[in-house]
Amino acid sequence: MLVNLFLNGEAKTLQVEPGDFLLDTLQKNNVVSVRRGCESTSCGVCTVLLEGKPVPSCSLLTVRLEGKSITTVEGIQKEAEKLAHYFGLEGADQCGFCNPSMALTVYAMKKELKDPTIETIKSYLVGNLCRCTGYQAQHIAILHYLEDQS
Amino acid sequence: MKAVNIITPSIDGQGLMMGKPGYTNDFSDKNSLIIKVLRSPHPYAKIVSINDSEALKLKGVECILSYKDFDRRPFTRAGQGYPEPSPHDKFVFDEYVRYVGDEVLCVAAIDEVTAEKALALIKVEYQILESVLDFESAMNHQSIIHPEPEIHEMFPIGFEPKKNIAASYQMHIGNVEKSLAQCDVVIKESFYTQAQAHAMMEPHAVNSRFDYQNRLVLYSSTQTPFHVRRIISQALNFPLSRIRVIKPRVGGGFGGKQAIHGEIICSAVTIKTGKPAKLVYTRKEVFESSYSRHPMRIDMTLGADLEGHLKAIDCYVLSDTGAYGEHALTVFMVTGSKVLPLYNKVDSVRFHGHVVYTNHTPAGAFRGYGAIQGNFALESAVDMLCEKLKMSPIAFRQINMIKETETSPIFAIMGEGTEGTAMNMETCKLEFCLNRGLELINWQKTYPRIQIDDHTVRSVGMAIAMQGSGIPYIDMGAATIKLNDDGFYNLLVGATEIGQGSDTILTQIAAEELMTTVDKVIVYSSDTDLTPFDVGAYASSTTFVSGNAVLKAAKTMKSKLVEEAANYFNCDIILVEFNGEVFTQIKTKDSITLKALSNRLYYNHDQKQLMVTESYVGHKSPPPFMAGFAEIDLDTETGEVKVNKYVSVVDCGVTINPKLAKGQVEGAIVQGMGMALYEDVKVSSQGKLISNDFMSYRIPSRNETPELITEFAISHEPSGPFGAKSVGEIGIDTPPAAITNAIFNACGVRIKTLPATPEKILMELRRKNHEN
Structure with missing residues (x-):
């Protein structure tokens, strides 16, 4: 069946099977930046923005996305680059497997929350697991990113 | 620099x-x-x-x-x-x-x-x-897990499959029984460490x-x-x-x-x-069908005199390798070899044990590699001994721990599956690490405990640790450096970047020696057709072993460049000065840029490809050291432990990249905290893994991460590249003992079986209150 949706602002018509999840659909359509970390919506690696809100794409049925707007990290390249700059200064990027999803979640948080503190950043990002960093360097980097108004 | x-x-x-x-x-x-x-x-x-x-x-x-x-x-x-x-x-x-x-x-x-x-x-x-699911009854069990005739050991590792023994080992220095008999105070305790899952994000x-x-x-x-x-x-x-x-x-x-x-x-x-x-792999397969950390029982006997001099250590380990014997011997040996030398002033040491097959998911290499298990047992036992001696655990460690210029006979005896390598500690800043950590955690003010309210106690606990820097005479790393036109370099390394930052730090080492910037060194790693050999990313070897290989290659490239410049100037090499960008003939003051020289070598005169390969094998494995301190709040009504703060003071020599080194320590601390408090690979009585996703196997999330205070001692290891030792594993070792020592300091409950869950703490607390 066909599903019409907007991927990073571009209208797309995608051929899908009824049971396909968005993660599979994206990978079949060569969007490799959205990756699988688990099958139970518990790690955050496969996060995309659905109408601007972060959601795990591994549990989102593509057929339900008719007319919806999906953003992957390809849609926020400038912001991802900027966040990466601050991650780099703090040594907060280790294996990087979850970093595109982190960029998307941080971007959504920036739009949604006004002047978040470390505690609110932790709560907002709690679904994005990281086994490498111990998190603290990420939070410092994110605060610096949010302070940068450029 | x-x-x-x-x-x-x-x-x-x-x-x-x-x-x-x-x-x-x-x-x-x-x-x-x-x-x-x-x-x-x-x-x-x-x-x-x-x-x-x-x-x-x-x-x-x-x-x-x-x-x-x-x-x-x-x-x-x-x-x-x-x-x-x-x-x-x-x-x-x-x-x-x-x-x-x-x-x-x-x-x-x-x-x-x-x-x-x-x-x-x-x-x-x-x-x-008939399956064997209890590792303590696996040895000589009637059910033999590996009856097949073709299997074998490559050299003697104590492999006795008919007894369900994958490996065994024993060593002694002095006479432990005699030393213990002469000690004023002896403690003998058993500690259990659980299987832990790696849970890396990429399956x-x-x-x-x-x-x-x-x-x-x-x-x-x-x-x-x-x-x-x-x-x-x-x-x-x-x-x-x-x-x-x-x-x-x-x-x-x-x-x-x-x-x-x-x-x-x-x-x-x-x-x-x-x-x-x-x-x-699906996430379930990652949990169920890859590897976990070897669960162990560690029987630790310590003896000391009344002045608090540690005299004897007797350590027996029973390790569960699961269905296959990957890393069976070596993880178990590290439980001794990278733990027991911490206390090098003893009269006698014995280390022995068995690694048994069971019908569990196999165990394999995991950051810490036996040292985290051994550290939990030893550093818990030391605090227990101090309690019996009525002595400060800090003072005890200050008297007994290894110090700079000293050695331990264990280094020569125990290697990884083979004999070890004798070495003196050319760098060991444990004293600094300990003293600085006491300040940062505010030990004086909090030790042993402060009552916060009627059900919350704040306390501190600590542990010291060591690791290694590669396996001497075994681990080899190699690096190739190639000069390109325009004067930039390719760095080809076998060393394996897995997210720890090795591509970055090896580039930094090459750039430093070649007096250039990291953007002029293009790294490519780990391709068996294109890069030279390296054993890979394990045993905390990359910074030290691969880093030394890169440094050697950069030195050789530098001397080749100077030779080529001398050819150009038609002079002796001692008259050539190079600052990374320009070669100068010091007598005539003639000069040529690296860019011009490399273009000349590609296209104009004496055309050739400058390319060098160097290898490095360590002749020692200088241990990084650290002192770790936990401040916790323990709820005596719920048994819940909240880690407020974790202080790490680390001696890993010079940090090639201070922020990435900090990231290695902090990431490891949080993994160690998970092992100390809740991470637990759970198996049903039928041998089926219960914890096979991120819901049933919880790894630390952002909300559980304490304030992490991480500092590095000023230290310069002469055998390391630019003074560096390795830093990948050391961070994981201290949390189990530091946190359980803090739990004891908070409420008098000694957790000897990891993880230290609220249920265990509460149960022990009730038992203790009942006894009083």
Whole structure:
């Protein structure tokens, strides 16, 4: 069946099977930046923005996305680059497997929350697991990113 | 220094954050066959029959491979150098399955749905055998887990499969029994450490194809690409020269990707079908069918005199390697060799033990590699001894711990599966680490406890630790540096970037020696066709071993450059000065830029390719040291422990990249905290893994992360590149003992079985209150 949706602002018509999840659909359509970390919506690696809100794409049925707007990290390249700059200064990027999803979640948080503190950043990002960093360097980097108004 | 020991962002972080392809699965062929593995539902069984006729009829099923399709060639998946200190006790597939999740057969089909359908159509009849699920009764059990005749050890490791013993070892210095008899105070305690899951974010993944030269090319999410190449060749009897293993970016390893996972099965499918194939583990498979940390029982006996001099250590270890013996001997030996030298002033030491087979998910390499288990036992026991001596645990450590210029006879006796290497501690800043940590955690004010309210107690606890920097005389790393026109360099290394930042720090080392900037050194790592050899990312070896190789190569390149400049000036090399950009003839003041010289060498005169390769093998393994301090709040009504703050003061020599070094320590601290407090691989009484996703196996989330205060001692290791030692593992060792010591200081409850859950604490607290 066909599903019409907007991927990073571009209208797309995608051929899908009824049971396909968005993660599979994206990978079949060569969007490799959205990756699988688990099958139970518990790690955050496969996060995309659905109408601007972060959601795990591994549990989102593509057929339900008719007319919806999906953003992957390809849609926020400038912001991802900027966040990466601050991650780099703090040594907060280790294996990087979850970093595109982190960029998307941080971007959504920036739009949604006004002047978040470390505690609110932790709560907002709690679904994005990281086994490498111990998190603290990420939070410092994110605060610096949010302070940068450029 | 211009490139080393200054803040340098990782060279690849930006591209990865922006979602550029980098990981194994990003490079799979679009036409790959999808491989799915049928896994054993029984902890121990013999396969009586396999009926795959219905599955083979399914359109799109390309092949089904089981033990019937392979010669019996035992090997080990451990991913170590050759000959391995692990028993060769694994076959590609076997007619026995030895744990729930063990490989029965594999299906390769055109897509995932077809492969899954085929799996469901296959009928396997099993003869269920008596399983061994309690590691303390595994030795000499009537049920033998490895009865097959072909398996063997590569050299003596105490391998006795008929007794379910994968490895054993014993050593002693002095006479422990005699020393203990003379001690004023003796404690004897048993400690239990649990299996811990690596839980790296990227699941194990591999893909394979034949290239246009008819060679087998794999992308693999591995820590050991050169070992993977060798083991595939050995297991499948396929020529080594026809295999290329490319390690792209790896999404975390922590030791879990040192071993072979799907590489052999994936290769076998491509060899059988001629078609590209891929195998990506589900998260359940990562938990159930890869590896975990070796669970252990550690019996620790310590003896001291009344003045608090530690006189004797007697340590027996029983380790559970699960169904296969990967890293059985070496993890167990590190429990002694990288722990017991911390207290080097004893009269006698004994270390002995057994590693047993059980029908559990196999254990393998995991950051800390035995040292975290041993550290928990020793550093808990030391606090218990201090309690008995009525002595401050700080003062006790200050008297007894190893110090700079000193040594321990253990270094010479115990290596990893072989004899060790004697060495003096040219750098050991433990005293500084201890004293600085006391200040940062505010020990004086909090120790042993402060009552916060009627049910909350604040307390502190600590532990000291050591690790190593590679395996001397065994681990080899090599580096190639190539000069390009325009005066920039390629750095080719076998060293394996797995997210720890090795590509970045090796680039920094080369840039520093070549007096240039990191953007002028283009690194490419871990491709068995293109880069020189390196054992891979394990045993805290990369900074020290691979780093020294890079430094040697950069030095050689520098002298080659000076030779070429001397040719250009037509003078002796001692008259040439080089500052990284310009060569100057010091007498005539003639000069030529590196850019001009390299263009000349490419296109104009004396044309040649300047390229150098150097190798490094350590003659010692200088240990990094640290002191770790936890401040906790313990709720005496719920038993809950909240870690408020964790202070780490680390001596890893000069930090090549201070922020990445900090990241290594902090990431490891949080993993160690998980092991101390709640991470627990749980198995049902029928041998089935209960904790097989992120819901049932909880890793620390952002909300549980305490304030992390991490500092580095000023230290310069003479044998390390620019004074560096390694830092990948040391951070994980202290949290279990530091946190359980804090729990004891808070409420008098001694947790000797990890993890220290609220239930255990509360139960002990009630028992204690009842006794009073």
